[in-house]
Amino acid sequence: xxxxxxxxxxxxxxxxxxxxxxxxxxxxxxxxxxxxxxxxxxxxxxxxxxxxxxxxxxxxxxxxxxxxxxxxxxxxxxxxxxxxxxxxxxxxxxxxxxxxxxxxxxxxxxxxxxxxxxxxxxx
Numbered sequence: 001x002x003x004x005x006x007x008x009x010x011x012x013x014x015x016x017x018x019x020x021x022x023x024x025x026x027x028x029x030x031x032x033x034x035x036x037x038x039x040x041x042x043x044x045x046x047x048x049x050x051x052x053x054x055x056x057x058x059x060x061x062x063x064x065x066x067x068x069x070x071x072x073x074x075x076x077x078x079x080x081x082x083x084x085x086x087x088x089x090x091x092x093x094x095x096x097x098x099x100x101x102x103x104x105x106x107x108x109x110x111x112x113x114x115x116x117x118x119x120x121x122x123x
Contacts, residue, residue: 002026002112004034004096009117014088016121020081022096022114030074033099035110036081038092038119047105048094049081059104064090086121093118 008020024032035050049070050059058070069082079096095116102109 002032002098004098004112004114006094006096006114006117009094009119011120011122012086014086014121014123016086017082017084018086018119020083020094020096020117020119021078022080023076023078024096024098024112025077029077033104034070034072034079035097035099035104036070036079036094037097037107037110038090038094039116040089040092043092045095045107046092047107050099050104051079052104061105083119086119088121088123091119091121 003025004022006022012018031053033052036048037045038048039045047061051070051072067085072079093116096114097110098112100111
């Protein structure tokens with residue numbers, strides 16, 4: 001069974017950094033494309049970043065480009081989201097998911113979701 005589990009969230013001051021991790025159970029992790037999404041209270045789920053399995057190509061939303069970095073370690077079945085220069089508007093529950101088909105910045109394209117981890121950025 002494929003099950004993503006996120007960790008690494010917390011409270012950080014604006015301008016600070018956090019690294020989120022997502023470990024995915026399943027025998028073929030190296031062949032998954034993976035994505036990070038976030039959802040703030042009262043807002044819709046928003047694409048953050050995705051990384052491909054074939055060539056590790058990376059995609060970012062405009063709101064995080066240049067501040068966040070997605071990476072993967074196939075030996076550990078883990079995908080990371082390094083978040084630097086955090087802003088108050090980055091506050092949200094961050095979830096990782098395994099891509100199934102379709103465009104990479106579209107939540108319904110993903111089939112397996114973790115429970116999420118809370119990131120709170122304070123002033």
